[in-house]
Amino acid sequence: MRTLVLNAGYEPLAVVSFKRAIVLVMNHKATIVQADPDHPVYAASGSWERPSVILLTRYVRIPRSRSNPVSRRGVLRRDDHRCCYCGKSATTIDHVLPRSRGGRDTWDNLVACCLRCNNLKSDQTPGEMGWAMRFSPRVPRGTAWVVRGVEQPLPQWDEYLEPAA
Numbered sequence: 001m002r003t004l005v006l007n008a009g010y011e012p013l014a015v016v017s018f019k020r021a022i023v024l025v026m027n028h029k030a031t032i033v034q035a036d037p038d039h040p041v042y043a044a045s046g047s048w049e050r051p052s053v054i055l056l057t058r059y060v061r062i063p064r065s066r067s068n069p070v071s072r073r074g075v076l077r078r079d080d081h082r083c084c085y086c087g088k089s090a091t092t093i094d095h096v097l098p099r100s101r102g103g104r105d106t107w108d109n110l111v112a113c114c115l116r117c118n119n120l121k122s123d124q125t126p127g128e129m130g131w132a133m134r135f136s137p138r139v140p141r142g143t144a145w146v147v148r149g150v151e152q153p154l155p156q157w158d159e160y161l162e163p164a165a
Contacts, residue, residue, distance in 0.1 A: 003051045004157045006033065008059040012147045012160055021051040030054040034156055052156050068140055070105055078140045079112035085121070085131050088114045096137065098123040107139040 003021035005013045016024075022041060024030040025048075035049035068074065075093045083090040094113035097103035100123045111133070113121075126133055153161055 001036075001039070001050060002154065004053045004154075004160060005030070006053060006055045006160060007062070008056050010055065010160065011062075012157075013056070013060065013062070014147060018050050021054050022048060024054060024056075025051060028057065030056050052154065053160060068107070070107055070110065074140070075107075075110045075137075076112050078107075079135075079137075082112060082134075083114040083117055084111035084133050084135065084137070085117040085126065086114060087134055088116075090114050092118045094118050094121060096133070097125060101125075108137050111137050 001018040002015050003018050005016055005021070005024075007013050018041070021030070025032055031054065032049060032051045033055045034051070034053040036052050037049065039050045040047045041050050072093050076090060079090065081090050082088070084094070090112035092113050092115055093110050094117070095103040095105075096109050096111060099105075103109050117131075121129055121131070147161070
């Protein structure tokens with residue numbers, strides 16, 4: 001069970017466990033905005049609503065320069081675990097311009113790739129192989145990429161998360 005944490009200005013900050021959320025609420029550092037009424041939390045001293053969304057009572061300043069670091073997991077997630085070349089399930093990542101030719105580890109140069117296509121492509125470019133890319137790799141944008149832990153959002157979080165651009 002996960003809980004979305006909202007800043008005092010209602011901007012999403014992170015996703016935490018419901019246990020951490022209850023601790024924040026009990027210490028008066030947050031209030032419950034939405035709860036899961038079907039699954040209360042029981043303890044020896046009573047029962048509480050299981051928080052689904054909480055709001056911090058004090059504003060937490062977030063640096064605006066917060067960027068999306070490139071990672072294997074992030075590239076696979078951005079490309080929906082689909083191969084950029086054939087569209088099948090992807091488990092690896094590929095450099096569009098191979099590293100042996102100066103390709104860098106950037107959002108614009110990395111794509112999700114199936115093992116077969118990755119081995120066939122080797123150290124060539126898609127153009128040299130005669131392959132077309134199904135999409136152009138780009139830097140991901142949107143709240144879902146900045147908020148830690150929101151890879152699989154719950155339906156009740158929709159109104160607090162802006163759609164990914």
